[in-house]
Amino acid sequence: MTLIQEKVKQAAGLIDEFGVDCWITFTRESQICGDPTLVFLAPGPVTWHSAFIVSAGGRTRAIVGLYDQKAVEETGAYDKVVGYVTGIKEPLLECLKELDPRTIAVNYSEGSEICDGLTHGMYLTLHRFLAEIGMADRLVPAERIVSALRERKSAAEIGWMRQAVRVTEEIYDLAGRFIAPGRTEIEIAAFILAEVDRRGLETAWTRAACPAVFTGPDTAQAHYAPTARVVEPGHILNMDFGVKIEGYCSDMQRTFYIPAPGETAAPDDVMTGFRTIVRAVEESKRAMRPGVEGRTVDAVARSIITGAGYAEFPHGLGHQVGRYAHDGTALLGPAWEKYAQKPFRRLEEGMVFTIEPRLTVPGRGVVTIEEMVVVTGDGAEWLGRPQKDLVLAG
Secondary structure, X not given: OOHHHHHHHHHHHHHHHOOOOEEEEEEOOHHHHOOHHHHXXXXXXXXXXXXXXXXXXXXXXXXXXXXXXXXXXXXXOOOEEEEEOOOOHHHHHHHHHHHOOOOEEEOOOOOOHHHOOOOHHHHHHHHHHHHOOOOHHHEEEOHHHHHHHHHOOOHHHHHHHHHHHHHHHHHHHHHHHHOOOOOEHHHHHHHHHHHHHHOOOEEOOOHHHOOEEEEOOOOOOOOOOOOOOEOOOOOEEEEEEOXXXXXXXXXEEEEEEOOOOOOOOOXXXXXXXXXXXXXXXXXXXXXXXXXXXXXXXXXHXXXXXXXXXXXXXXXXXXXXOOOOOOEEEEEEOOOOHHHOOHHHOEOOOOOEEEEOOEEEEOOOEEEEOEEEEEEOOOOEEEOOOOOOOOEEOO
């Protein structure tokens, strides 16, 4: 079964689970402003107004421009695919009159960007169409459907992410042997990107900041491109990096220490910070299981960091990973305004999260580890080999 067939079938089950009669993904010119959910529903970009419909009882329809019809038919995911020429309104309304749904879920959301793929203009268009047949008042948000479709990973999806994690670990191992005093962040990043290219892969996010490399104190710390800053003895170096396998991402961070002359181990201040991070990661994983709210897991790590005397890290503990490095709605995070209701969402089996606390060692740099875990039926499982030892580089 292909990914599209698998996801359309999964969507049919979600329709029934959430008591919705019909779910429509409505989009156009998807290379410009496509719905993030489209990758699960169509084999590529669509051009004209297109509707992908899953309704109660497992009925599936697609209404697309004529030149997109064949490719969508070949997915084998839809009971019927209609290709139109002059406009989508007539075939769309005919389909909806036949289905006569009491509720029509569409992809908009205030609190989840991954569920907010319906543009305002397309919403107005759909609302105007539905008004002609008395169904405009049946529109409801599809956030629960879209979230579950992305978040409940199948065995195949998790398998691809395990592969991506394994490759990322391999490249990190090589990078640890390349890092040396005198090398710049840019040179280290170039080494890693050469490995990505040699394997015929792509980075999990834009190459300008994947990998992100930060050496020493007073750096941008996150979401910033490598600089000409030189690696120096006595400093901490951390990296944020991931790759894609079959369209699924890894997102991992590793921390290294550059020994000063005569040092055979990292000094106490660095090791204390590193051990604190390792404990925060491990205890957070131990707190994860289906039904637990994301904010509860975040609080575990946050209390360990602050309890050890370090400043509170200024971000959520972990985000979901999937087709994007930041994916899904549920979040391991505090109840801050910017996170809306995400930290209150409960964990479900099949969700894949990062765990990424951080702290600063004055004069040395930032210590952080980012691991990936999958929520299981009774807990959580590592997707790779968690960093337990501080790597001495150079």
